[in-house]
Amino acid sequence: MTYCLPPVGDFISPFAVFKELSALKCGLFRGSNMAYAELENKVATCFSEFFSIDSVLWYGSGTSALYAIFKSYREIFIKGELAVSAYTCPQVISAAIRAGLKVHLLDIDPCSLEIRLDNLSEYPDIVLLSNLYGLPDFINESLMQQSLIIDDACQGLLSSRAGGFLGAREGTIGVASFGRGKPLSGLGGGAIIAKTSELENPESKAPILLNSIIEKKLGNNIPQVSNSFSLWIKSFLYYYFSSPWLYKIPSSLPFLGLGKTEVDLDFPMEELAYLQLATVYTQLKAVERYKTIRLKNSSKWEEVFLRYDLTSPVSVRKQKGNLSIVPLRFPIVCKSSKQRDSLYLALLKAGLGASKSYPQVLSKYLEFKIPQVRHEALDGAEKVANCILTLPVHSGVRDVDFERADLIIKQILG
Secondary structure: OOOOOOOOOOOOOOHHHHHHHHHHOOOHHHHHHHHHHHHHHHHHHHHHHHHHHOOEEEEEEEHHHHHHHHHHHHHHOOOEEEEEEOOOHHHHHHHHHHOEEEEEEEOOOOOOEEEOOOOOOOOOOOEOOHHHHOOOOOOOOHHHHHOOEEEEEOOOOOEEEEOEEOOOOOOOEEEEEOOOOOOOOOOOOOEEEEEEHOOOOOOHHHHHHHHHHHHHHHHHOOOOOHHHHHHHHHHHHHHHHHOOOOOOHHOOHHHHOOOOOOOOOOOOOOOOHHHHHHHHHHHHHHHHHHHHHHHHHHHHHHHHOOOOOOHHHHHHHHOOEEEEEOEEEEEEEOOHHHHHHHHHHHHHHOOOOOEEOOOOOHHHHHHHHOOOEOOOOHHHHHHHHHEEEEEEEOOOOOOHHHHHHHHHHHHOOO
């Protein structure tokens, strides 16, 4: 069999999920709304305690959680514009457009990957911090007083800045995702999270918005979910085919679309399924082990690339202090697209899980070439799109993988 590291990993064993459900005295399949509500309360308590939050609202995906925020904002404040990085997940923009918001794409610093907010002529209505690859974006205090801040933790849920987990920082509304390859890598799902005790600024839009979202959520009847069996099958497939000795099989099937970035303006609005909820709970039980491994592997990649005068945005962010970076993947911005492509092809051929990440800036997607979306020069974002390379930090990466990568990089860069 061919060795092929998956770009993402740490899928939880379905047997571990079964064990946790048994310990909670919950069934393998959802039997009633009461059974779902009972599991939901237990998971919410565990989730809230771990991330030090007091409000968590479950959704079928991180995209639908974002849409719920944007839609409520549009209904309450009639109009609004979202300021967001021009290099991030396109589904962020899909959710905003579908909710009827305008979008202002902003450039990013190619060295740190941080959104550039310093050249704005006026305060945006909403600012979304992408926290790309788990790197904590800085929150400007004056901006927080004027704009609604969405702390997107879909890639950075395990990272923190100034003592607060991403998604749960003071004065912000957070969003989390539990899809394949996310910090709590599961079977899908998302959540809106917040510390309501720290949303007490009378001039802030956040408390009004969050209360509206909660009221709508409580007013909805939880639909019956009948896909538990298919989710169990998916759980087994995710777990076993994430092995480096088996991943080559699904990665060679183009119809699966692994690693592809797609725009979906018609994304489904669903509730979090019973087994998705159980998987989130099981992942939380193992999260400290995953954090330790990802921190260790990130440091090893950092050491490798520093030998060849390639500084990662992880190293740049660390210089700002008072933060903990638990990266989803380890990013490197190469000196040219030619250098990036050479490294990518060689590392990919060796089965080391290299990825080019998002293929282009958001302004280049055909779906976003509309009057609703505006932008200025995006030189930094363009450089990142052309030169970025990301590498896996999950528990499947071995010491010998770093050694092999080091030899390959040495051959190419000298």
